[in-house]
Amino acid sequence: MQHLTTLDASFLQAEDSDPHVSLAVGAVSIIEGPQPDYHELIEVFAERAHRIPRCTQIVRMRPFDLAAPEWVDDPYFDIGHHLHRVAVPAPGADAELFAMIATIMERRLDRDRPLWECWIIEGLAGGRWATLIKIHHCIADGIATAQMLAKLSDDGAGETFAADIRAARESGSSIVGLLRPRLNPVAWMSGAWRATLTAGSAAEHAIVGAAELTARVLAPGQESSLNGPVTGMRRFSAATVDLGVMKDVSRHFGVTLNDVALAAITSGYRNMLLARGESPGPRTLRTLVPVSMRSASDFDVTDNRVSAMLPLLPVDEPDPVRQLDIVHRRLLRAKGSGQREGGTAVFAAAGNIPFALSAWTIRFLTRLPQKSVTALATNVPGPRGRQRVLGRKVVEILPIPPIALHLRTGIAMLSYARRFSFGITADYDTAPDVDTLARGIENGVQCLADLCGVGRGPGSGVPARPNAEAANDKNPA
Structure with missing residues (x-):
């Protein structure tokens, strides 16, 4: 029997704090036809789901949160509770698909059953169909979710872009490495001394990072329509660009791929705010940027291993190259300040206090109307x-x-094969212009690509989604 970590359980507690939110994450795979027989799909997905423990386990809560929730096998598991079939209305373009995605994601997962669903979406234009996998965030972070989804495909979890992230490239604990047994006692003593210094330095770095994160959360940002209560309805839109173009831009400007993506997001939000008649300020877009702390050896472990950074994205800057430069420098500063280590340290410390106290604290804090963070931007490396x-x-x-x-x-x-996609979830009532944000992101990438001479030829540049603008005119139930 396995307990949820404090971080895993926090997603359940955060969901409990607001009846209008569902903390499920998802991914839509758009597939070329012809569509298989539905009964064949049921048989195949049932077989593959049984290979993933979390797909057949439920969360058992303890009364009054006296102990952490546990994962236990569901004795009544039935794939029929998790596999659903739906068709989009004609003509089955992005507009209809996005409206269907929003509708499916609005509803909370049933906590009396394993916390996932698979929706087979029929009727897409061009003879295509899709699968939408919906998983509660308490099960897994982005990388672990991508690994789970890959196991439902024919080839299973293969090579992934996650191998390129910082945490995956770092070997195990430097302290453990320094203290491993040595034949030479002098060398061992030297390693022990250096490990002590490293531990002190790491602890100090984490404390500084935690203090900085706390200060960012407590400091109110500029008033903006991006922050406030949400309803129970959602909108969805997407932007897709060529991964090769993103890499060319990052190499040309000497920045990371994530910097380019966040700069494009900055451009998209700036366009949306200006279209709303708002003046983007230097403190308008404090953004929650989750950071993976998962090593390569733990890719198959199903849980949450993330920390966070809280940079300000420069929506007040109109020049795209300066936007990219500011994003790059602020991300470097956030990484160097210890924010990622600080976030991990906070949840590690929470795991050492009675679970009831941490659970009640998280529920209380997530009920407070925070006004400092206005956006979420999470980067999930997908299959190569x-x-x-x-x-x-x-x-x-x-x-x-x-x-x-x-x-x-x-x-x-999400990076997948040769594509880089941005999926955008928005509140239905307060973000009717979510497609403006999506198009602004695509234009932001294209603008940077044009500045460094990357063309829009076949298979490159920013693919158009001409039918997406109508996706959120009406959200059919």
């Missing part, structure tokens, strides 16, 4: 190779983030 489902090629994967804690929009990014 093309996936197939029952022999059919997956042509595109769109990530679906949740929104909560007074954030009215959230953006998830």
Whole structure:
């Protein structure tokens, strides 16, 4: 029997704090036809789901939170409770697909059953169909979720872009490495001394980072329509660009791929705020940027291993190159300040106090109307190779983030094969212009690409989504 970590359980507690939010994450795989027989799909997905423990386990809560929740096998597991079939209305373009995604993601997962669903979406234009996998965030973070989804494909979890992230490249604890047994006692003593110094330095770094994160959360940002209460309805939109173009831009300007993506997001939010008649200020877009702390050896471990940074994205800066430069410098500063280590330290410390106290504290804090953070931007590295489902090629994967804690929009990014996708979830009532944000992101990438001479030729540049603008005119139930 396995307990949820304090971080895992916090997603359940945050969901409890607001009846209008669902903290499920998702991904839509758009697949080339012809669509398989539905009964064949049920049989295949049932077999593959049984290979993933969390797909057949439920969360057992303890009375009064006296102990952490536990994962236990569901004795009544039935794939029929988790596999659903739906068709989009004609003509089955992005508009209809996005409206269906928003509708599916609005509803909370049933906590009396394993916390996932798979929706088979039929009727897409061009003879395509799709699968939408919906998983509660308490089960897994972005990388672990991507690994779970890959196991439902024909080839299973193969090579992933997650191998490129910082945490995956770092070997185990430096302290453990320094203290490993040595034949030479002098060398061992030297290693022990250096490990002590490293531990002290790391602890100090984490404390400074935790203090900085706390200060960022407590400092109110500029008043903006991006922050405030949300309703129970959602909108969804997406932007897709060529991964090769993103890499060319990052190499040309000497920045990371994530810097380019966040600069494009900055441009998109700036366009949206200006269209709303608001004046973007230097403190308008404090953004929650989750950071993976997962090593390569733990890719198959299903849980949450993330920390966070809280940079200000420069929506007040109109020049795209200066935007990118500011994003790059602020991300470097946030990484160097210890914010990622500080966030991890906070939840590690919470794991050492009675669970009831941490659970009640999280519920209390997440009920408070925070006004400092206004956006979410999470980057999920996906599969490097093309996936197939029952022999059919997956042509595109769109990530679906949740929104909560007074954030009215959230953006998830996912790299898959040669594409880089931005999935945008928004509150239905307060973000009717979510497609403006999506188009602004695509234009932001294209603008940077044009400045460094990357063309819009076949297979490159920013693919147009001409039908997406109508996706959120009406959200059919």
